[in-house]
Structure formats: structure tokens, C-alpha cells
Amino acid sequence: MHITVLGSLNYDMVMFTPRIPLGGETIHADMFATHRGGKGSNQALAIRRLSRPEVQVRMVGRVGTDAFGKELKSGLEAEGIDVSMIVEVDGSSGVAVILVERDGQNRILVSAGANNTVKPTDIDISLLQVGENLTDFLVLQNELPLDVVAKAIQLASRNKVNVVYNPSPMSFTISSWAKSVLSQVNYLIVNESEAQQLCGTEYQDLFKEVHLDGLCESLQPAIASIHTSFALYGTVVITFGSLGVIYSTFGNPLVHCPAFKASKVVDTTGAGDSFLGGFLGAIADGKLVSEAVKYGSAAGSIAVTREGAADGIPFLPEIIDLL
Incomplete structure (x- = not known):
């Protein structure tokens, strides 16, 4: 089994603060940390x-020639990830400045750096090739230029490679671009606010007062609209934090998976990425979506108890113990 990830690499500089300062105000932070990051x-x-x-994972992307780039690349390699398709380009690597308040909520500023140098002309069949075969899954997000994302999805779809798409940060609503792209996605993974943006305006109010008991019933028409608006016949998975996860396949009712209770919320940065990792790791192992959602939820519940997007990602044995 082989999984290819095409996306951003950023160096994260994290400031832990009692609150976000007002305009023109300076306050003392609780702590400062740096981490490898990028969605x-x-x-x-x-x-x-x-x-x-035995699952092989490859990262495809770009870093700068600065010290950040070298650390980003070597850090992934040390984890056993194939970095042969991470290209160094002149200039700075991507950088994210993250402000984390004491309740765990975060605000993020990103400078794309080398990530923005990827062009649609760089996307060809070599992205999917693994020796004489093709990768089994292509994973994408929205921290590369959208025309690059679109071309990669179309390339994977034509070659019958499973596409896993996490359109974050959300930079489009219903448009001809989105319709032409999302119809080719096998697994669309979004959070509550991203799902709301994908729905037509007539459904967006349904998200304002969602609660655990009526989560599936109240949102059924909204999620159905995502399937029909984008001709999306694959699986839509939506995370709702402490309310859990709902998922849907075209023409079927929503299914709810309760959240795993986090012992203490320290930092929500990277929780969604941990969910995706747990979910796809289970799918790659042949598990059904119903089981894969539980793996993802367990991963996210552990990640929020730790500092840092990358450093907070748990390991498979921890998830198995929690399940």
C-alpha cells in the first residue's frame, strides 16, 4: 500500500498567550515554541x-534553501517518510505564526514561501508513479495554489487513484471550479465551518444551532446538497469537535460517530490533520468508513491534549489502546 501527500511544508512559530492582544497593545506570552508544520x-x-x-508514505512539496527548509525535510525523513520529491528552491520556506490562547483556541498567519512556487506545469504522472506502479491514494489540501490542486485531482482521477481531499483553508464556495474538482474526490474531509461554506445559502442556517441529539436529522438536507451540488459520489466526512463526526455517502442517510473525550484541551492545532491520518491509515488497512472514523476521532482527541501540530500527532498503538 502506498500513499502520496501533495501539499505544504511550513515552519511553525507558536506563541502561547493568555489572550490575543488588542490593536497597538503588547502583552507577555506564556511560552514560545517552534515546530515543523504545514498541512x-x-x-x-x-x-x-x-x-x-508496511504502508509507504511519500511527501511531495517544496521548501526554501533556508535553515527551516533543511529541518522540515530531515524531520520527515527521520520519521520514515519518502522525501525524494521534496524540492528545494531559492528563497524562504513556508512559515506559520500561531497564537494559542489558554483555552486551546488558535489563530494562524501563514507566509507561503516556497509552497507558492509550485505550478500546474509541475504536475504530471511522476506525481503518482511508484516504481512501475501507481500510488494507491493521493492526499491534498488547500495550502498550495488552487490550480495546482485541481490539476493533481484531475490527474489522479483519470488514473483511478483514490483522492483524499481536505479543502483547508477553505478558499472557495460553490463555483464552477469546485464543481469540476469535487466530483472527482473519493473522500472529502472537512470541519463544520468548511461544510457550511460548501452548502448553498438556503442550508447554512442549519449549522448555527446544531446539537448532539439532532445532528444527523437537522443536517441531512445540507449534506445532501453537498453531494448533489458537486456531483460528489464519494464519502463526505465532517468533524464537529466535541460533538463528534458525521459521514455520508451519496444517497444514504448521515451516520454519527460520538467524540472521544479529551482529558484536557491544550492546543487544537493539528487536530484535523491527526483525524485525517487516523482515518486514512484505517482505510488503507481495509477497514470500513464506520471504523475508520473512530480511528480518526481517537487520534484527534489525543492530539488536542498536546502542544504543537506535528509534535502532538499520536502513534497507532495509542489509538488501538484507546479504542
Whole structure:
């Protein structure tokens, strides 16, 4: 089994603060830390940690020629990830500045750096090739240019490679671009706010007062609209934090998976990436979506108890113990 991740690599600089300062205000932070990050890199790491050892994981992306780039690449390699398709380009690597409040909520500023140098012309069949075969899954996010993401999805779909797409940060709504791309996705993984943006305006109010008891019933028409609007016949998975996860396949009712209770929320950065890693690791192991969602939820519940997007990602044995 082989999984390829095409996406961003960022160096994270994290400031832990009692609160976000007001305009023109300076306050003392609780702590400062640095971590390897970027949604692409984080997801590659999460998939590696949360998959069986025989699953091969490859990261495809770009870093700068600065010290950050060298650390980003070597860190993934040390985890057993294939970094042969991470290209160094002149200039700076991607950098994220993250402010984390004491309740665990975060705010993130990203400078794309080398990530923005990837062009659609760089996307060809070599992205999917693994020796004489093709990769089994292609994983993408939205921290590379959207025209690059679109071309990669179309390439994978034409070659019958499973596409796992986490459109974060959300940079589109219902549009011809989204319709042409999402119809080719096998697994669409989004959080609550991203799902809300994908729904038509007539359904968006349904998300304002969702609660555990009526989660599936109240949101059924909204999620059905995602399937029909984008001709998305694959699986839609939506995370709702402490309310759990719902998932749907075209023409079928929503299914709810309760959340695993986190012992203490320290940092929510990277929780979604951990969910994706746990989910896809289980899918790659041949498990059904119903079981894979539990793996992802367990991974996310552990990740929020730890500091750092990459450092907080758990390992497969921890998930198995929790399940």
C-alpha cells in the first residue's frame, strides 16, 4: 500500500498567550515554541504514524534553501517518510505564526514561501508513479495554489487513484471550479465551518444551532446538497469537535460517530490533520468508513491534549489502546 501527500511544508512559530492582544497593545506570552508544520507535512506525518509499518508514505512539496527548509525535510525523513520529491528552491520556506490562547483556541498567519512556487506545469504522472506502479491514494489540501490542486485531482482521477481531499483553508464556495474538482474526490474531509461554506445559502442556517441529539436529522438536507451540488459520489466526512463526526455517502442517510473525550484541551492545532491520518491509515488497512472514523476521532482527541501540530500527532498503538 502506498500513499502520496501533495501539499505544504511550513515552519511553525507558536506563541502561547493568555489572550490575543488588542490593536497597538503588547502583552507577555506564556511560552514560545517552534515546530515543523504545514498541512501537507502534518498530514504525511499523521498518516505515517497512524498506519501499519508496511504502508509507504511519500511527501511531495517544496521548501526554501533556508535553515527551516533543511529541518522540515530531515524531520520527515527521520520519521520514515519518502522525501525524494521534496524540492528545494531559492528563497524562504513556508512559515506559520500561531497564537494559542489558554483555552486551546488558535489563530494562524501563514507566509507561503516556497509552497507558492509550485505550478500546474509541475504536475504530471511522476506525481503518482511508484516504481512501475501507481500510488494507491493521493492526499491534498488547500495550502498550495488552487490550480495546482485541481490539476493533481484531475490527474489522479483519470488514473483511478483514490483522492483524499481536505479543502483547508477553505478558499472557495460553490463555483464552477469546485464543481469540476469535487466530483472527482473519493473522500472529502472537512470541519463544520468548511461544510457550511460548501452548502448553498438556503442550508447554512442549519449549522448555527446544531446539537448532539439532532445532528444527523437537522443536517441531512445540507449534506445532501453537498453531494448533489458537486456531483460528489464519494464519502463526505465532517468533524464537529466535541460533538463528534458525521459521514455520508451519496444517497444514504448521515451516520454519527460520538467524540472521544479529551482529558484536557491544550492546543487544537493539528487536530484535523491527526483525524485525517487516523482515518486514512484505517482505510488503507481495509477497514470500513464506520471504523475508520473512530480511528480518526481517537487520534484527534489525543492530539488536542498536546502542544504543537506535528509534535502532538499520536502513534497507532495509542489509538488501538484507546479504542
